[in-house]
Amino acid sequence: MSKLNTDCPTCAFGRSLDKAAGSIELITRVLKADCLQAKPYLSYNGKKLNYEDSWKVTLAIYNAGVGCVQETYHDITNAGYDLTWDNFENNFTCVTGTGYVDKLWYSLVTFDEHRKTDYALEFVEPTLPTPEQRQSYSVTNGTLIVKVFQDKNGDGTMQAGEGLSDIEVLLTVPELSPSSNLTSDGIAEFDLSGYTIGQRAKVALIGYNKSTYIFITPEESQTVSFPFLPAFGQ
Numbered sequence: 001m002s003k004l005n006t007d008c009p010t011c012a013f014g015r016s017l018d019k020a021a022g023s024i025e026l027i028t029r030v031l032k033a034d035c036l037q038a039k040p041y042l043s044y045n046g047k048k049l050n051y052e053d054s055w056k057v058t059l060a061i062y063n064a065g066v067g068c069v070q071e072t073y074h075d076i077t078n079a080g081y082d083l084t085w086d087n088f089e090n091n092f093t094c095v096t097g098t099g100y101v102d103k104l105w106y107s108l109v110t111f112d113e114h115r116k117t118d119y120a121l122e123f124v125e126p127t128l129p130t131p132e133q134r135q136s137y138s139v140t141n142g143t144l145i146v147k148v149f150q151d152k153n154g155d156g157t158m159q160a161g162e163g164l165s166d167i168e169v170l171l172t173v174p175e176l177s178p179s180s181n182l183t184s185d186g187i188a189e190f191d192l193s194g195y196t197i198g199q200r201a202k203v204a205l206i207g208y209n210k211s212t213y214i215f216i217t218p219e220e221s222q223t224v225s226f227p228f229l230p231a232f233g234q
Contacts, residue, residue: 017126026138026218029198033215034058037066041073044083053085056101060088064097066214067223071156093157140197144171144190144214144222148183148205151227158186158225168206173199173216180206192216 006023008016038058042049049057061069071093081087089098146169149158163186170180171190181188195201195216203224204211210226 012122012124017124021126026197029138030062030217031058033198033217034061034066037061037215038069041069042083044073044077047083049083049085053088056085056105057088059101059104060092060097062217063100064092064094065217065219065221065223067225068092068094068097071225074156138197139194140192140216140218141194142192142216142218142220142222144192144203144224146181146183146188146190146203147186147223147225148188149186149225149227151229156225156227158227163187164228167208170202170204170206172202172204192222 006015006019008014008019011017035058038054038061041057042054048054057069069088072088072091075091075093076083076087079091081091089102092098147158148164148167148169149162150164151158152162153159163183165182165184165186167183167188168180169183169188169190170178172178173195176195179190181190197216197218199216201214201216202211203214205226212224212226214222214224216222
């Protein structure tokens with residue numbers, strides 16, 4: 001996410017207009033990918049989240065990853081709770097996410113209250129980034145973490161002693177060579193350095209009928225979980 005940091009002590013108003021312009025396309029692509037990932041978790045039994053709550057769930061995916069939202073969605077629906085952002089927030093399975101959403105949403109709804117109107121702005125002609133600069137803003141240096149585990153207590157999260165080893169995980173990205181890793185204590189890691197942000201990828205367990213699709217994001221770490229029923233391997 002450092003590529004989105006526009007701080008520039010030597011620039012007008014302390015911001016780099018080059019980086020700001022280059023970040024627009026990147027943020028747009030990431031949010032579009034997050035919207036697609038959020039779609040399965042915006043409705044249940046014919047009831048849909050309202051417009052604002054849908055955006056909050058999408059922003060939670062942007063900050064904490066789709067795995068946290070997925071687990072929370074299952075907790076809410078399995079418990080029979082109404083599908084609302086309040087229930088997402090009260091039952092969120094990850095430490096991060098909801099605080100980020102609340103802080104950002106507060107900034108949005110109070111934006112006009114904090115606008116400064118008592119100074120004159122100097123117009124600076126923006127310089128658009130070159131194709132090479134735009135490319136550098138559009139790749140990730142993150143890691144994909146795949147969790148494969150025997151969900152003994154049925155909570156949808158991997159606990160100590162539940163991880164399954166020596167299961168082959170295959171990562172497939174269009175126009176790139178597939179890569180695979182074996183799990184160790186339930187974890188398989190993939191280096192996503194250089195992968196294009198917003199690109200669709202398939203994660204599958206070799207020899208098992210389990211797979212899912214993800215979108216490459218600029219996050220330092222993405223997580224995909226594959227829980228098995230308690231009877232697996234017994």
